[in-house]
Structures are given as C-alpha cells and as structure tokens.
Amino acid sequence: MNLNPADSEFAKRLPQDALRPLEPRYLQEPRGKWTGQGGVLALPRDTEEVATLIKAAGGARVPVVPYGGGTGLVCAQIKPEGPAPLIISLERMTAIRAIYPQENVLVAEAGAILADVQAAARSADRLFPLSLAAEGSARIGGNLSTNAGGVNVLRYGNARDLCLGLEAVLPDGRIWNGLTRLRKDNTGYDLKNLLVGAEGTLGIITAAALKLTPIPAGIGTAMFVVPSPDAALALLALARDELGEMVSAFELIHQQGLMFLSEMLPQVRQPFKGQPEWCVLVEVGLPQGQAPQAALERLFEAGMERGLTSDGVVAQSETQRAELWTLREHLPEANRLIGAVSSHDISLPLGALSEFITRAGEVVAANGPFRINCFGHLGDGNLHYNVFPPKGHAREEYADQAGAIARAVHDLVQELDGSFSAEHGVGRMKTGDLERYGDPVKLAAMRAIKGALDPKGIMNPGTILT
Numbered sequence: 001m002n003l004n005p006a007d008s009e010f011a012k013r014l015p016q017d018a019l020r021p022l023e024p025r026y027l028q029e030p031r032g033k034w035t036g037q038g039g040v041l042a043l044p045r046d047t048e049e050v051a052t053l054i055k056a057a058g059g060a061r062v063p064v065v066p067y068g069g070g071t072g073l074v075c076a077q078i079k080p081e082g083p084a085p086l087i088i089s090l091e092r093m094t095a096i097r098a099i100y101p102q103e104n105v106l107v108a109e110a111g112a113i114l115a116d117v118q119a120a121a122r123s124a125d126r127l128f129p130l131s132l133a134a135e136g137s138a139r140i141g142g143n144l145s146t147n148a149g150g151v152n153v154l155r156y157g158n159a160r161d162l163c164l165g166l167e168a169v170l171p172d173g174r175i176w177n178g179l180t181r182l183r184k185d186n187t188g189y190d191l192k193n194l195l196v197g198a199e200g201t202l203g204i205i206t207a208a209a210l211k212l213t214p215i216p217a218g219i220g221t222a223m224f225v226v227p228s229p230d231a232a233l234a235l236l237a238l239a240r241d242e243l244g245e246m247v248s249a250f251e252l253i254h255q256q257g258l259m260f261l262s263e264m265l266p267q268v269r270q271p272f273k274g275q276p277e278w279c280v281l282v283e284v285g286l287p288q289g290q291a292p293q294a295a296l297e298r299l300f301e302a303g304m305e306r307g308l309t310s311d312g313v314v315a316q317s318e319t320q321r322a323e324l325w326t327l328r329e330h331l332p333e334a335n336r337l338i339g340a341v342s343s344h345d346i347s348l349p350l351g352a353l354s355e356f357i358t359r360a361g362e363v364v365a366a367n368g369p370f371r372i373n374c375f376g377h378l379g380d381g382n383l384h385y386n387v388f389p390p391k392g393h394a395r396e397e398y399a400d401q402a403g404a405i406a407r408a409v410h411d412l413v414q415e416l417d418g419s420f421s422a423e424h425g426v427g428r429m430k431t432g433d434l435e436r437y438g439d440p441v442k443l444a445a446m447r448a449i450k451g452a453l454d455p456k457g458i459m460n461p462g463t464i465l466t
Helices: 047-060 114-123 140-145 191-195 229-246 255-264 292-305 318-329 331-338 350-365 395-415 431-437 440-453
Strands: 040-042 064-067 086-089 096-100 105-109 163-169 175-178 204-211 218-226 247-254 278-286 311-314 342-347 371-377 382-388
Touching: 047 064, 047 086, 047 163, 047 175, 047 204, 064 140, 096 114, 105 114, 105 140, 114 140, 140 204, 163 191, 175 191, 218 229, 218 292, 218 318, 229 247, 229 278, 229 292, 229 350, 247 255, 247 318, 255 331, 255 371, 278 292, 278 318, 292 311, 318 331, 331 371, 331 382, 342 395, 350 371, 350 382, 350 395, 382 395, 395 431
Parallel strands: 040 086, 064 086
Antiparallel strands: 096 105, 105 204, 163 175, 163 204, 218 278, 218 311, 247 278, 247 371, 342 382, 371 382
16 A cells, blocks of 8 residues: 555544655665655654554554654664555654653653753753764664664663663554653563564654763773784773773774775874774773773773783873764764675674684685674674675675675674674564574564554564564
C-alpha cells in the first residue's frame, strides 16, 4: 500500500495538524547504503497524539517506523521494502520536563537532542554523561531505543544504565506511564529495559527519566603512544589500579585512522610529528583537590617504566583537550569519505581483543590487499573494525567481497565469545547475523514477546527480527 496524505482514507483519520510533507531526509540513512519509503509523515506534539497515531495504524494494519535523529547506522529508521509505512518523528516533542539536581534526575521528552539534554544538565551543575559523535543531532528517544554507547561507557554505562523510567506508547495505542524516578522498584518484569534497545519494535518511547551525575571537579585528557593493543590493555589496567572508576574514557586508535584523517580531513590537528601504529586517548574526571593533568603525567611515567608508553601529550587547556577529542570524533567521518568495503561494530572480552586483532588481520588479508582501520572504545571491549579498499581503488570495485569479509570477521567474533553488534543495534541490516549467531532460545523468547505486545506486527517490521 502506498499512502498519500492528500487522498488516503487512513491519513484522513490522523490528526491533520500533525501531518507534514515527506522530505527526502526521512528516507535516508547516514552512509547512503539504503533508501527508504514512506506513506505519511506525522510530527506529533504530545504523547496523546502519538497514541492516536498508533491506534489508527493498528486499526488499518499500517506499519509504523519511529524516526529520531536519523543517525542510526543499521537501517532501523527507514523501511526500504514492503508496504509504505507511517513515519512518526518526535522532533516536536523536545521539552525538558523537569530537573531534580538533588536527586540527580532529568526528565526529557524523546525528541530532545542529546546535546540539549547535556546542556540542560550542565545548567543545573550536573552531567548527563552519554556522549557520542552524533550528539548534536541524535535524539534521546533514539539513543534509548538503540541502547547507545559512546565514549563514556567505561565509567557510566550504556544508555540503558542511564535510564530510570520511561513513558511510552505501546503497539495497541495504550500509554504506559513508567516515568519513575525511583532507584529501586522490584514490582515485576522490567518493561523499561525491554523497550530500551528494542529499536522501536515494541512501542515508541515518548519521554524518559535520566540519571545525572555530579560534574567532576577536574577533567584531564591525554593521548599516549603504545606499542600494541596488549600494551594498551595493560595501560588501561594500570590506569584503573591507580585511579579506579575515575577513568571516564579509554579509546584505541590505529595508525590507519590517522592516515585517513591526513588524507581526507587535513585540517584536523594531530598531536605527534609521525603517525604511531597505535595510540590511546585517555580521559579522567577527578574530585576536588586532585589534579587531573598530574595524574595523567604519573600514569604516563608509570607506563614508560613498564614499556607500555613511548610518547604522549597531556592537554594543558580546554582548547588542547577539545583538539584531542576532535581527532577521535572525526575518525568515522574520514572513514565515510574513504568508503568502507565492510564495517563492523563488534565487542569482545577484553582478554580476547589482541587475539582478535591479530587473527582478523589475517582473515581479511586472505581476501585481498585491504586496509584496516581498527579503533574504538577499548575500555568496554567495543571495536569499530572497518575494511577499506587499497589506496587508489573505490569500494565499489570490491562490493562482491563485502559479504564474505563480514561473515569471516563475525565468525571469528563468535568463536571468541564476542558480539557482532556492540552499540549500533541490529536494525534491518543485521537481522541475518542475529539469525545466524543468536541463541535459539533467546530468539524464541524475543519472538514470543514481540507477538504478545505487537500481534499485528505494525511496529517497525523487519527490524531486529525477520
């Protein structure tokens, strides 16, 4: 069915002031690999309008695609095939409903942009620690629906760990008011954690009660050269021995990523004269009375004594700190400009990371002379392992090898007890991987839950479960 807001009987039953022309941006995803379709675009103003839309869609058996900031990388926010869906964007629902500084809680509507939630927390002298490259456009509902990770998971956890309660519209149009600020609530099944990470397949999140933390009195950032991933892991262990849970981020960066930056984004400043094979970006947040720069300098010296570091830069100002993070945050953009043959968002036990990097390089080399950019959140075991064509060649020349490379990489991840999807979700892109690698008992339970909550199958069909 191909719906048109001007003449569709279904569309005429929707709140007319919520409908908008269907702009191309709602049918695209960041990497340009898929193009979606849509029948009606609705921009509700409140939770009651979301409920009205879902009830109408259920009555007409029209599929629904929730749309957040459009930054997802696994095709969960667009529907390329099948009946044209009702696209529901919560971009008009952006209110910060309340802030409770003494409780360290902020209540935001799902359409609020992540950066705006961070700013609202700062205005109350608090920190909302979820941080990722797309925070200027990603919306909090999408962050929760995908259980977003980012650079601070090591200290603060994923989006799920930062959520106390939810308000959501279920597939039958009922509004669930679970917007609790409680830290303890043992009253049965945890519906909140069922909806977080469900990628819009079990309902639409409309608001969330989010955990805040005090802003660290001192923040320090440094980049250290390390001889290998094993050395990086040893340095991480040393940092946690010295500083405990005050280590906020620990990012692994490979030489290939720095070379891509030089090639595609030369304006991004790099801290070293040469481009080391491996380096780590470390950030700490310390309480009053402790000097973060001095702590990082001590860490560097201790690392030098153990042969774990050979060069380093400790930011001495907010400008220098921002430059180091700018380098890290532009790695995905440089990747996009180069064009990957196959991209992998994976996680592994920390003890298996080094073995994976070595063996995966051999697996990829067996398929051809590809370039590999391996970087990511070392502290929580999440690597972005991306395979690129040889210099001077385009990814289109190797399109027929992409599937084989992805399968070989994911097979190795499975062998090492890892996950083929660490922080981007399953979406529509990785449903085959979930069928191949997922535990059959878990898959059966997921299908039972989906069938119970969404018996008509209208909520983001084709996402997560085939």
